Amino acid sequence: MRSASDSSVSLAVDIGSVRLRNPILVASGTFGYGSEFADLVDLNRLGGIVVKGLSLHVEVGNNPPRIAETSSGMLNSIGLQNVGVEAFLTEKLPSLRRQGVCVVANIWGRSVEEYVGVAERLDGAEGLAALELNISCPNIKQGGINFGKDPELTERVTAAVKAASSLPLWVKLSPNVTEISELAVAAEAGGADALSVINTLRGMTVDVTSRLPTLASTFGGLSGPAIFPVALYMVHEVRRVTSLPVLGIGGIDSLDRVLQFLIVGANAVQVGTANFYDPTLSARLIDELAEWCGDEGLDDVNELVGTLGVR
Amino acid sequence: MRSASDSSVSLAVDIGSVRLRNPILVASGTFGYGSEFADLVDLNRLGGIVVKGLSLHVEVGNNPPRIAETSSGMLNSIGLQNVGVEAFLTEKLPSLRRQGVCVVANIWGRSVEEYVGVAERLDGAEGLAALELNISCPNIKQGGINFGKDPELTERVTAAVKAASSLPLWVKLSPNVTEISELAVAAEAGGADALSVINTLRGMTVDVTSRLPTLASTFGGLSGPAIFPVALYMVHEVRRVTSLPVLGIGGIDSLDRVLQFLIVGANAVQVGTANFYDPTLSARLIDELAEWCGDEGLDDVNELVGTLGVR
Amino acid sequence: MLPPPGAGAILPSMPIHDLPLVLRQLRHVSSQQFVLELEGPEIAAECSPGQFVMTTVGGDGDPLLRRPMAIYRVLRDENGDATGFSMLVEVVGRGTAMLQQRQPGDVLNVLGPLGTSFRIPEPGTPAAEHLLVMGGVGSAPFPLLAEDLLRQGHSVRAFVGARTADLLLCVDDFKELGVPVEVSTDDGTRGHHGFVTGILEPYLMGREEGPAVLYACGPLPMMHAVHAVATAAGLPLQVSFEAPMACGLGACLSCVIKLRDGDGWSYRRVCQEGPVFDSREVVWE
Amino acid sequence: MLPPPGAGAILPSMPIHDLPLVLRQLRHVSSQQFVLELEGPEIAAECSPGQFVMTTVGGDGDPLLRRPMAIYRVLRDENGDATGFSMLVEVVGRGTAMLQQRQPGDVLNVLGPLGTSFRIPEPGTPAAEHLLVMGGVGSAPFPLLAEDLLRQGHSVRAFVGARTADLLLCVDDFKELGVPVEVSTDDGTRGHHGFVTGILEPYLMGREEGPAVLYACGPLPMMHAVHAVATAAGLPLQVSFEAPMACGLGACLSCVIKLRDGDGWSYRRVCQEGPVFDSREVVWE
Numbered sequence A, B: 001m002r003s004a005s006d007s008s009v010s011l012a013v014d015i016g017s018v019r020l021r022n023p024i025l026v027a028s029g030t031f032g033y034g035s036e037f038a039d040l041v042d043l044n045r046l047g048g049i050v051v052k053g054l055s056l057h058v059e060v061g062n063n064p065p066r067i068a069e070t071s072s073g074m075l076n077s078i079g080l081q082n083v084g085v086e087a088f089l090t091e092k093l094p095s096l097r098r099q100g101v102c103v104v105a106n107i108w109g110r111s112v113e114e115y116v117g118v119a120e121r122l123d124g125a126e127g128l129a130a131l132e133l134n135i136s137c138p139n140i141k142q143g144g145i146n147f148g149k150d151p152e153l154t155e156r157v158t159a160a161v162k163a164a165s166s167l168p169l170w171v172k173l174s175p176n177v178t179e180i181s182e183l184a185v186a187a188e189a190g191g192a193d194a195l196s197v198i199n200t201l202r203g204m205t206v207d208v209t210s211r212l213p214t215l216a217s218t219f220g221g222l223s224g225p226a227i228f229p230v231a232l233y234m235v236h237e238v239r240r241v242t243s244l245p246v247l248g249i250g251g252i253d254s255l256d257r258v259l260q261f262l263i264v265g266a267n268a269v270q271v272g273t274a275n276f277y278d279p280t281l282s283a284r285l286i287d288e289l290a291e292w293c294g295d296e297g298l299d300d301v302n303e304l305v306g307t308l309g310v311r
Numbered sequence C, D: 001m002l003p004p005p006g007a008g009a010i011l012p013s014m015p016i017h018d019l020p021l022v023l024r025q026l027r028h029v030s031s032q033q034f035v036l037e038l039e040g041p042e043i044a045a046e047c048s049p050g051q052f053v054m055t056t057v058g059g060d061g062d063p064l065l066r067r068p069m070a071i072y073r074v075l076r077d078e079n080g081d082a083t084g085f086s087m088l089v090e091v092v093g094r095g096t097a098m099l100q101q102r103q104p105g106d107v108l109n110v111l112g113p114l115g116t117s118f119r120i121p122e123p124g125t126p127a128a129e130h131l132l133v134m135g136g137v138g139s140a141p142f143p144l145l146a147e148d149l150l151r152q153g154h155s156v157r158a159f160v161g162a163r164t165a166d167l168l169l170c171v172d173d174f175k176e177l178g179v180p181v182e183v184s185t186d187d188g189t190r191g192h193h194g195f196v197t198g199i200l201e202p203y204l205m206g207r208e209e210g211p212a213v214l215y216a217c218g219p220l221p222m223m224h225a226v227h228a229v230a231t232a233a234g235l236p237l238q239v240s241f242e243a244p245m246a247c248g249l250g251a252c253l254s255c256v257i258k259l260r261d262g263d264g265w266s267y268r269r270v271c272q273e274g275p276v277f278d279s280r281e282v283v284w285e
């Protein structure tokens, strides 16, 4: 058996023009701005860190309680609390850049203009590898309809951000739709360079004693191992309709699930909720992936991508 | 503490014109035709048994493997194997009727005509309380588009079946849609007497060793505790737009989750996957519900329905 | 001699119990195989060889589904009354690994007895030779079957295969029962070097004429090979199948295999119409 | 005397470890409360009173999230070197019930030390009176705090409340340390009949002038009441908060409470800016 550090296995993957050290990234909102995990994980080894969603201004976020545990999952309604794009650029990014960490900025807004504003502000920023567009947000200019639920809105916001920034643009799709493939096509039409699949599933729970929603904001996003089969299916659906690079996200808790994502056609993956209960998982997955590829006789992890057989 | 059999708590609920002994039913496809559980559960005590989906003719079903275990859930692709409506009427229904079991026939078809065919055949049947329409099926006459994903098709098939049968009609909604409320409205417009919410979420898993889908048919339906928060959210959504009776389905594994469904507005619930790994749960839930209502000082379980508070 | 194929268990069907059973003992028989002894007479007193149970593995809802396990031995007190039963388990994945972590005193929820049993001749039927052919953990149901056959005066012989010597199962059980055993290992570490059919076939060739019945349980290719041998020899064969199961009760339709049906085939449930089938009924493919 | 409010731990922040720790002992202190002793010097040697850990409760991914638990006592060998630490746990739900089922030898994955500690006076600061006010399992961090304060020559006094006598915690710890203890129970089964403020207030009234510092941990209403008492008496108060936590590391933003911020407020993380806060910084509502 080859050792985990076997350098003869190439783990580098290309997400469009962005070359990543390896296909193991950490998902937005689940790894803070990276520094929170610095004692535990060598940030520089990760394929990339997608930071907590940034908006034009500081966001206070939703009232607590903001999380609820569910069977193999959790609901969150953080409400996109974040330090705002300015503080990110001055307080968070510089030290990550110095360490050579691959940083992807997840961004969001309440209108196309807000999205464009954040993207413009980040455009010149040194040390950013890409933008990831969180489109699972209500558009307050259009009756609160969610950008990510409507192909036309998805295309529009993608195109606007693409025009506003020279950074590679990843669009993160919402699973709460009838046909995710339509949204994938729309994002591609808007100029997306890659697709991140998936964001959280909408859900809720109730505290029976008080007969109130467990979350202060009633609804939340379901994440964690529970959603893995849905996420894998959606990556499969997206892969059917586009040749854009895909980042598989949802319920990763083990190498086996990383491999499943790659086999159905994801080019890289993002570890989310598992960072909370197993904070060193992302780093271990890199070693395990190298070892597995070695054991399987693969020289390059890309050989695995999209190799799903047909029964 | 009152005893479980405390008869001073009324558990009876009305689903339109159908009076059920209590709000605990068992979901289609998870309880066979009832007889499979007869050693373990007094069928006659259940609020009702929704039998495995019936079609006009015998269905052989999908190739195995047909199930895969996931985190707090399972995928199934049984492929709607069933004995066909004739055998059901002659071999299954008579003994259930003799025992006084409340039986609901879940039905499906590959075209509106097939749905109507089954409904007509069941119309006169003695001992049937209602029909439940499984609309999570592809319409082979319209390019395989799923009846349950399209409001227009949902309304059409509901109206056609309603016209073909005098039995109360429950329409079972698919969660794999952008706005389940639109489907609820469509089913109501088609003449539904009640809504069953939800069917399974679409998902898949892969066997990494063979690089093949775990299920022979690639995709399957995700059920079990993992999907509970999604199901509860969807019942909440449906309750917002209709005053039809709602049967809450998805991930019930405990009294707490039954209560959550009732609190958000379900009038009754169906226990599904839990019947597999905890086959006496449904019966225990009836006792636990009576006891809980007693402890809470409720005389009638209906007092609990739709009592969700606002934070 | 056999009831019509597919006729199901010959015993009147016994009620199914779902019981919390206390683990009395966990005994390792190899690094990957162990015996679990469970207390409780209900299932033990009513089961027949070849039947199985669905058991939780220890977690509280994790893993979600119970695991199907053959009933291995019936445990009896000094009066011969059934007090419990055991399972013989091989670690193959997460659930069986969790089962291996159980401690005496732990409680498992056990549903059973389930499925059809091996069909053995009616009492009084002239004695015949019964050949039990097994591979790996497929050995589990056979000591119980041997006991029943011996009690009726039949002669019994066991052919036990495994990947390697360490994993050979039930050899001691058969020895204690006085059943002659021949063994084979895929790697030649004990007995015949090769598959179990490599010891079965020569035996069938060499044996004197007379009624004989074959029983097999093990990996699918092995059972298929035994079917070919049985067919060539013109002997009846009962095979015990495995399939992924969610309910074990016949309700979920997850556990189907193809059985001959008229000119064609239909899917039948391993948990209900099986796990024991007449090999001639199975569509081997 | 205190560092500026909200300034965080006074100690240089120690690296966070994530370690599999062996359970040495589980000791029941009441039917619903128990002490877990864990082996391993890393976290124990570097933690300060008031800090906490995030621990798995035993299942393998079930329940999903770790549970936050205060560090109760540091375990030391005969040389006084830290060899491990303990947690004092009350069963309130599924996770804590699972924790209660653990056996010596079991392994828990533990992340820590986390969060801010109680801010105690710099060594050399003139001795003052330190009043520890606690309710229920909120007592857990106080024996360790008392040890540190005593070591620096301060005088320490404990006010311990609980619902009922059986659930009074840490009274023996304080007695061993020579810390005077007054107790109250909601039901009057021991000590003062009523809330813990019912013993704190008279004490404050009766005491001689001189510097005093209050520390509180317990149910929110109790801490709120102590805050009112402290404010009225013009004494500083440090409160240790609880909040639902997913990560304990400051990454998920789930654990926020409202802290004063300029003229308004902002949400701050209990796991990072807390769990110990200056009570004047908290928006009590």
Ligand SMILES: Cc1cc2nc3c(=O)[nH]c(=O)nc-3n(C[C@H](O)[C@H](O)[C@H](O)COP(=O)(O)OP(=O)(O)OC[C@H]3O[C@@H](n4cnc5c(N)ncnc54)[C@H](O)[C@@H]3O)c2cc1C
Pocket: B069, C052, C065, C066, C067, C068, C069, C070, C071, C087, C088, C089, C090, C091, C092, C093, C094, C095, C096, C097, C137, C140, C141, C241, C242, C243, C244, C245, C275
């Ligand atoms: C009727 C019957 C009797 C059996 N008797 C025994 C026995 O006596 N001793 C023994 O060790 N094993 C026996 N098995 C096989 C045993 O059930 C599986 O090895 C076990 O379920 C694997 O679980 P796992 O979690 O360790 O494996 P995993 O691979 O992690 O299981 C994942 C899923 O696949 C299913 N699965 C995996 N392998 C099998 C299999 N071979 N058959 C059916 N389902 C499978 C599991 O039940 C589970 O749902 C029997 C199976 C059947 C159907």
Ligand SMILES: Cc1cc2nc3c(=O)[nH]c(=O)nc-3n(C[C@H](O)[C@H](O)[C@H](O)COP(=O)(O)OP(=O)(O)OC[C@H]3O[C@@H](n4cnc5c(N)ncnc54)[C@H](O)[C@@H]3O)c2cc1C
Pocket: A069, D052, D065, D066, D067, D068, D069, D070, D071, D087, D088, D089, D090, D091, D092, D093, D094, D095, D096, D097, D137, D140, D141, D241, D242, D243, D244, D245, D275
């Ligand atoms: C910094 C800190 C230190 C703590 N120290 C101790 C201690 O020393 N001893 C002790 O017994 N308890 C302590 N707690 C509370 C303890 O974490 C909860 O009682 C425990 O998480 C409940 O888990 P459960 O599964 O039993 O309850 P459940 O109600 O089933 O838990 C469901 C979810 O709610 C969360 N939750 C429930 N109650 C609380 C709570 N009071 N605070 C935070 N999250 C909660 C759980 O973590 C879990 O995610 C502390 C909490 C915090 C934040």
Ligand SMILES: Cc1cc2nc3c(=O)[nH]c(=O)nc-3n(C[C@H](O)[C@H](O)[C@H](O)COP(=O)(O)O)c2cc1C
Pocket: A027, A028, A029, A030, A052, A053, A076, A078, A080, A106, A133, A134, A172, A198, A199, A200, A222, A223, A224, A225, A227, A249, A250, A251, A252, A270, A271, A272, A273, A274, D252
């Ligand atoms: C607490 C929390 C906060 C999140 N915040 C964001 C966010 O700011 N932007 C975003 O695009 N996704 C956010 N997500 C979604 C995750 O990035 C990820 O898509 C999702 O959790 C599914 O992956 P998982 O199952 O591995 O967690 C958040 C998820 C969690 C649990």
Ligand SMILES: Cc1cc2nc3c(=O)[nH]c(=O)nc-3n(C[C@H](O)[C@H](O)[C@H](O)COP(=O)(O)O)c2cc1C
Pocket: B027, B028, B029, B030, B052, B053, B076, B078, B080, B106, B133, B134, B172, B198, B199, B200, B222, B223, B224, B225, B227, B249, B250, B251, B252, B270, B271, B272, B273, B274, C252
């Ligand atoms: C094995 C299996 C078979 C099912 N068959 C049907 C069916 O025939 N018709 C139908 O409407 N729903 C069917 N369902 C869906 C269930 O009735 C239920 O809606 C779903 O499983 C969600 O509930 P649960 O999480 O409690 O299982 C099936 C589910 C399973 C697991």
Ligand code: FES
Pocket: C244, C245, C246, C247, C248, C249, C250, C251, C252, C253, C254, C255, C256, C269, C270, C271, C272
């Ligand atoms: S396991 Fe459910 S039908 Fe056989």
Ligand code: FES
Pocket: D244, D245, D246, D247, D248, D249, D250, D251, D252, D253, D254, D255, D256, D269, D270, D271, D272
């Ligand atoms: S628990 Fe995650 S930020 Fe505090």
